[in-house]
Amino acid sequence: MSANANVCSRVKGMLCAVVWLLWATAAAADPPLVTPTAMLDGALHCPATFDHPGREPVLLVHGATVNYQESWSWNYAPALTSMGYDVCGVDLPERGGIDLQVSTEYVVHAIDRIHAWTGRKVDVVGHSEGSVLTRWAVKWWPRLWxxxxxxxxxxSPAHGTQVADLLCALPCSAPAWQARPGSNWIAALNAGDETPGPLSYTxxxxxxxxELVVPAASADIAGAENLAIQDLCPLRPVTHAGMVYDAAVFRLVLDAVANPGPADFTRLGPNxxxxxxxxxxxxxxVLLFTGTGIPRFSFELITTDKLTAEPPLMSYAQ
Known part of the structure; x- marks a missing residue:
């Protein structure tokens, strides 16, 4: 081996050591999960076996006031399964009615578990509260990248919703405090890079x-592919809840998980x-889901623990 080769080898070794050190430091910096593992495991719903190695598994994260069964079991879960995807879902604690920072741990753990079981990257689909929890997870746990x-x-109420301002005119739930446009949680979520890591964001x-994400432009995320369904289907009436059963929305979701990069209108084909x-x-x-929506939302609104101020940010987010 020549002297130049020896120098090159030493330099490569040093670079590898630096890269490893940086990776190890980033991994060590991930916040610990404070929720007991048994609780996190108990909230995760996955098939008994993962039978579709040719596709990335999909994790579905529901919104507030519902659970996995009510939100996904009759729409996305069977539809994606029939198309050859292994589909998992998670039940957020108290139907997503507690501190969003705690609920996020269920998403982090789910991604960790599914990746460990399959050895494959996970595609995450989050609706409403589930969308901001997913972003919080990949922002503060870089091992998920x-x-x-x-x-x-x-x-996604990515930059908060004015509905939460109305709710919190009186004592309100932790997620409502955190979903206000001027909350510390929303500020921390969007500080710096809004789409961190080498991930595809749609x-x-x-x-x-x-009726819940006001203004609608709150869902625009810097660095993501932001797609209003009315840009694809002009004047199409899709409600907040309707996002989980609308066919055109599903076409975009399927396009995102089936192809490299984010969703793309031009790949959807005719009609x-x-x-x-x-x-x-x-x-x-749809009638059963929407018909129970208002009573369910009202019940959760009444029964969830009420706070007089926003929960403090965890130390890792300050």
Whole structure:
């Protein structure tokens, strides 16, 4: 070996050591999960076996006031499964009614577990509260960057919602305090890079009839592919809840998880707006889901613990 080769070898070794040290430091900097592992495991729903090694598994994260069964079991879970995806879901604690920083631990643990079981990167689809929890997870746990591919956000209150300001005119729940446009949590979520890591971010939202994300532009995330469903299907009436059963929204989600990079209108083919509901969903399914939505939301609004101030930021986010 020549002297030059020896020098080169030493330099490469030093570079490898530096890269490893930086990676180890970043991994060590990930916040610890304070929720007991048994609780985190108990909230995760996955198939008994992962039978589709040719596709990345999908994790579904629901919004506030519902659970995995109510939000996903009748729409995205069976539809994606029938298309050859292994689908998991997570139940957020108290239906997403507690401190968002605690709820995020369930998403972090789910991604860790699914990646460990499959050896594959995970595509995460989050609706409403589930979308901001997913972003909080990949922002503060950079170890997830090597375990996650697509982050698909539906009806995301990414920069807060004025509805939370109204709710918190009186004592309100922790997530409502944190979802206010001027909250410390929203500021921390969007500080610096809004789309960290080598991940593909897609934010799909509705400009018509979203009664919970106000203004609709809150869903625009710097660095993401931001897609209003009305840009694809003009004047299409899609509500906040409708994002989990609308066929055109599903086409965009499927495009994101099936292809490299974020969703792309140009790949959808002809007539992407021709169907109303995604495959397997009936009008009765939608009626049952939406018909129980207002009573369920009202019940959770009344019964969740009320706070007089926003929960403090965890030390890692300060």
């Amino acid at each position: 090597d375990k996650t591919d697509d982050v698909v956000l539906l009806a 934010s799909v939202y509705t400009e018509l009839l979203d 992407p707006c021709s169907s109303q509901y995604l495959p397997g969903v009936t009008a009765l399914d």
